[in-house]
């Protein structure tokens with residue numbers, strides 16, 4: 001590992017970075033969609049299957065006990081990562097599933113006229129579950145606007161969060177603008193009205209530490225695969241009292257306490273939510289990803305990513321017809337930057353970049369309401385991670401210039 | 410190297426159709442219409458047709474999208490205008506076969522007119538949706554008309 005202050009060099013941990021795409025060295029800049037996985041994570045999953053595989057919470061034999069211990073150890077690792085306790089960590093499939101579970105469980109708790117407050121910058125998976133909840137209960141959705149620079153407007157939040165508000169939910173970091181919501185202030189506004197807060201942490205977890213206690217977060221949802229862990233594992237954090245107050249959403253093995261022919265009682269949290277055989281290897285892989293992040297250390301991760309974002313801005317700014325959405329200050333962007341090049345369609349540009357080995361996203365990024373709000377049809381999006389380097393964004397800028405010339409000629 | 414490959418996809422004809430699309434606009438009295446959307450990129454195409462005595466007497470489109478989806482819609486309108494429903498359906502089938510990499514006869518190829526050049530998309534699987542959006546839309550209209 002490179003010990004120079006500003007950047008980290010972890011590229012050797014990611015075998016895929018040495019591969020090619022379209023006969024060009026792969027430049028992977030779609031990390032907001034999913035990050036690549038380091039060898040440490042892949043090996044942890046392999047080691048589990050090779051040495052400890054058994055079903056959890058069932059067998060009386062030693063192997064099953066080992067599997068259970070590893071699975072529960074993973075829960076503890078996740079809990080420590082966000083300063084929660086293990087019983088407050090429920091393993092799900094993804095951010096999407098975590099958000100759906102909360103929304104579903106509030107069907108019995110909301111009524112006509114209640115309000116759910118979100119922002120216009122949400123990912124579809126933090127909009128549609130609330131739309132469904134609103135339709136089923138007669139509650140109303142209210143959207144907080146963004147200010148000129150793309151920041152969630154606290155002035156508007158003060159207007160929208162009222163005595164009618166029961167739930168306030170928002171992405172900690174936007175997957176389109178890459179900007180951080182004023183989380184402390186929003187949570188304070190919500191709690192002042194006795195509303196619960198649901199934080200979509202999908203785009204935050206890989207970029208900076210999160211302390212659910214200090215922020216006083218009620219619910220937090222995130223995905224393993226966006227933080228160097230495997231796909232198919234997600235987390236729903238909830239404050240103990242709130243989780244205890246929630247009914248299970250799925251029923252079956254593992255989650256029950258006692259079953260008769262006609263009735264059943266539930267286990268305590270978190271197990272009452274985990275019906276059936278869980279994604280054991282996924283949980284272990286996620287814990288390995290957390291250990292990996294810890295080993296590098298937040299300070300290094302943050303300074304590497306900031307330096308990279310500065311380099312990204314600097315390079316993109318050399319292209320006259322390129323528009324960056326949201327804040328024009330690199331420090332405001334957490335791993336994500338959306339832009340358009342002249343009036344060229346993002347898909348055409350993305351195909352050109354693809355041919356140069358560059359993977360970036362083009363489209364609406366599962367955020368159609370935000371696209372409407374920004375008055376754009378689609379954007380290009382670069383999203384960076386700890387293994388990206390400034391030479392890569394330099395190449396992106398170079399190819400973008402060539403593509404502009406190609407399509408304009 | 411990269412640009413060379415790009416030229417295979419964005420042939421001059423394709424760029425011309427995208428920059429100056431044929432049959433763009435709306436019909437006064439369409440007999441059928443359809444709105445198509447590619448949810449990943451947000452492209453939208455609205456296709457309107459005038460069908461009289463089982464013949465496509467007029468066809469126009471509006472919408473916004475990438476070079477490929479616009480060019481392909483423009484080419485489609487040129488190719489099928491004046492054709493009988495049955496013939497147009499065959500042409501669409503041939504087009505879809507060709508751009509998924511299958512070989513079609515010389516005669517069928519000629520019938521595709523400019524759209525034949527879009528066969529280069531077969532090498533760009535991520536863009537096939539863009540190139541087929543309008544064609545799938547017309548296929549749907551014709552299926553309903555044929556009923």
Ligand SMILES: Cc1ncc(COP(=O)(O)O)c(C=O)c1O
Nearest residue numbers: 094095096123125171175202223
């Ligand atoms: C802000 C945000 N929320 C939620 C999600 C959904 O995550 P997943 O697909 O892992 O459930 C994403 C993923 O793109 C996201 O960026």
